[in-house]
Amino acid sequence: MTQLFLGLGSNIEPQRYLPLGLAELESLLGPLRLSPVYEGAAIGFNGAPFWNLVVEASTSLSVGELQVALRTIEYAHGRPQNASRNSPRSLDIDILIYGELSGVVDGVVLPRGEILENAFVLRPLAELAPDDRHPVNGRTYSDLWNAYDAAAQPLQAVALEV
Structure with a gap:
């Protein structure tokens, strides 16, 4: 079994x-x-x-x-099959990390670059797995989050009933 992390997002309901x-x-x-859920722009x-x-x-x-x-799963919950990358989503699920793999695997870039670029990925990842290490740069997710400019992409915790 391989440990993995997925990013989930939605801005439609x-x-x-x-x-x-x-x-x-x-x-x-x-x-x-599950990590905490955050709302962001x-x-x-x-x-x-x-x-x-x-x-x-x-x-x-x-x-x-x-x-x-x-x-x-995404298509079953309203994602159009021809959706552009930067568009509203009812459900978006991305593979962030798959074990220690890096590079392009089966057409998927691993680890996902958004981990280091976007607060909405890095903050919840750092809270869920603070001591785990990024497969490429070796830094812990808590260290990466502490070095991130959180003011650049403000997030607000929200309650999700599951």
Whole structure:
């Protein structure tokens, strides 16, 4: 089994779609550990704020198999198959970390670059796995978050009923 971290986000009815996505992920992967949920501004386009969290799980699926399963969950919950990268989402699920893999694996870039770029990924990851280390630069997620300019992308904790 491989430890993995997924990023989940929604800016279309997040109180509805995030719990639905989490239920499907639990059916697919088994027990999940969840970070706190944060609301932050849409990045790269004008839109409603996103709710984001990070999920830890384990899987025996390959990266490619997991990616296909995640897209299936997204499509089942309203994601258009032709959605552009920077657009509103009912449910967005990204593979952030898959074990110690790095590079392009089955078409997926690992670890996901947004870990180091966006507060909505790094902060919940640092809270969920503070002592885990980034597979490429070796720094702990808590150290990365402490060095991050949190004022550049303000986040607000929100309550999600799952």
